[in-house]
Amino acid sequence: MRTLYHLPLSPFARKVxxxxxxxxxxxxxxxxxxxxxxxDFLEMNPAGTVxxxxxxxxxxxxxxxxxxxxxxxAYPDLALLGRTLGERVEVRRLAAWFDQKFxxxxxxxxxxxxxxxxxLKLGPPDGAALRAGHxxxxxxxxxxxxxxxxxxxxxxxxxSLADFAAAAMLSSLDFLGDIDxxxxxxxxxxxxxxxxxxSFRAVLADRMTGLNPxxxxxDLDF
Amino acid sequence: MRTLYHLPLSPFARKVxxxxxxxxxxxxxxxxxxxxxxxDFLEMNPAGTVxxxxxxxxxxxxxxxxxxxxxxxAYPDLALLGRTLGERVEVRRLAAWFDQKFxxxxxxxxxxxxxxxxxLKLGPPDGAALRAGHxxxxxxxxxxxxxxxxxxxxxxxxxSLADFAAAAMLSSLDFLGDIDxxxxxxxxxxxxxxxxxxSFRAVLADRMTGLNPxxxxxDLDF
Numbered sequence: 001m002r003t004l005y006h007l008p009l010s011p012f013a014r015k016v017x018x019x020x021x022x023x024x025x026x027x028x029x030x031x032x033x034x035x036x037x038x039x040d041f042l043e044m045n046p047a048g049t050v051x052x053x054x055x056x057x058x059x060x061x062x063x064x065x066x067x068x069x070x071x072x073x074a075y076p077d078l079a080l081l082g083r084t085l086g087e088r089v090e091v092r093r094l095a096a097w098f099d100q101k102f103x104x105x106x107x108x109x110x111x112x113x114x115x116x117x118x119x120l121k122l123g124p125p126d127g128a129a130l131r132a133g134h135x136x137x138x139x140x141x142x143x144x145x146x147x148x149x150x151x152x153x154x155x156x157x158x159x160s161l162a163d164f165a166a167a168a169m170l171s172s173l174d175f176l177g178d179i180d181x182x183x184x185x186x187x188x189x190x191x192x193x194x195x196x197x198x199s200f201r202a203v204l205a206d207r208m209t210g211l212n213p214x215x216x217x218x219d220l221d222f
Numbered sequence: 223m224r225t226l227y228h229l230p231l232s233p234f235a236r237k238v239x240x241x242x243x244x245x246x247x248x249x250x251x252x253x254x255x256x257x258x259x260x261x262d263f264l265e266m267n268p269a270g271t272v273x274x275x276x277x278x279x280x281x282x283x284x285x286x287x288x289x290x291x292x293x294x295x296a297y298p299d300l301a302l303l304g305r306t307l308g309e310r311v312e313v314r315r316l317a318a319w320f321d322q323k324f325x326x327x328x329x330x331x332x333x334x335x336x337x338x339x340x341x342l343k344l345g346p347p348d349g350a351a352l353r354a355g356h357x358x359x360x361x362x363x364x365x366x367x368x369x370x371x372x373x374x375x376x377x378x379x380x381x382s383l384a385d386f387a388a389a390a391m392l393s394s395l396d397f398l399g400d401i402d403x404x405x406x407x408x409x410x411x412x413x414x415x416x417x418x419x420x421s422f423r424a425v426l427a428d429r430m431t432g433l434n435p436x437x438x439x440x441d442l443d444f
Contacts, residue, residue: 046365047319047323059307059308059311060311061311061315062315063314063315063318065287065314065318066311066314066315066318069291069310069314070307070310070311070314073307073310074307085281085292085295085296086281088291088292088295089281089282089283089288089292092285092287092288092291092292093283093284093285093288096285096287096288097269100322101269143268
């Protein structure tokens with residue numbers, strides 16, 4: 001069986017889970033505690049990160065963006081990277097925007113500080129990081145809102161990897177109660193559409209010991 | 223004329239310059255002082271980073287990885303991303319390794335501390351960052367050496383984007399005199415092959431005010 005090594009709150013893993021589900025590719029998940037640096041896992045992915053996908057034929061694919069590129073080439077029936085060169089440039093630009101810029105400016109400051117630092121007993125969350133993360137989160141929500149208002153989907157007229165990259169990031173932050181939806185109605189409307197997709201069900205059903213999401217988290221009419 | 227907005231020492235821009243030259247695509251370069259946050263440039267790339275490529279037909283492509291994916295799709299005669307699904311996974315894994323892991327662990331600690339901080343008058347280089355950067359650089363050189371010894375090119379039997387991603391990073395560090403080649407003979411042999419390619423000439427010819435590379439920098443028989 002196709003296997004995805006992941007962590008439940010990792011937005012990079014969530015993005016891949018969404019793409020696999022959209023493409024109707026069955027898979028099982030295994031939680032990989034990356035901080036334990038398990039030798040067999042490091043052999044599969046020397047970078048030591050999740051997600052890692054292992055195909056039935058033994059092909060090992062590391063890095064969420066590499067996995068998504070692979071899936072669109074190996075299973076092209078539902079194309080999530082765009083059709084024309086111009087569309088593909090915009091989808092990839094936005095996917096990279098969320099994977100790198102959003103992750104660096106927001107995710108690291110909020111999700112890392114609130115979950116991983118606690119888990120690894122590295123001390124309490126750093127207030128300055130949390131404040132910086134929230135300032136940047138608001139800027140990013142403004143940008144997502146602008147995209148959602150000017151286009152049908154974030155990268156244009158078609159649902160694409162850009163939507164899943166963004167929705168995966170927001171779903172992890174929403175689990176931690178970090179998003180003020182009322183201030184960003186256009187983002188809320190777009191995210192409600194994403195959340196209602198069947199591919200989102202398994203992601204929203206995840207629960208972790210000691211962490212409870214806010215009441216609206218898995219409510220499709222939040 | 224096809225235009226690449228860049229900074230001379232940016233390894234991300236160097237990677238794109240190498241790929242353009244390998245594909246024999248003529249282009250002109252324009253230095254973009256990204257720290258000035260020029261409004262017209264931010265309109266082209268809201269992330270505010272170089273490189274940005276502007277095609278003759280007006281298509282604007284930001285993010286070095288997005289540009290390289292685009293170039294391999296638009297100009298496929300010389301394919302740099304691999305042929306089979308498995309080859310493409312390995313090329314992309316290594317390209318992402320250098321763009322992200324190497325950049326985060328080495329580039330930020332060495333090139334940023336030694337050049338940008340000085341340029342932006344943010345204070346002297348941080349000794350701890352320099353030391354951490356050198357420790358990580360040695361680990362990465364060991365890994366590149368292992369790849370170079372076990373394969374013809376870094377990602378396998380064909381020259382690929384992985385080689386250009388790695389060589390671009392090393393060329394920027396070598397400009398600053400940060401690489402001890404004598405300790406890494408396999409890396410040196412591979413890098414000498416890369417440096418001898420005609421595509422490398424323009425990169426090695428770059429000079430910047432106030433910064434001089436070591437004598438071996440542009441010597442092909444270093």
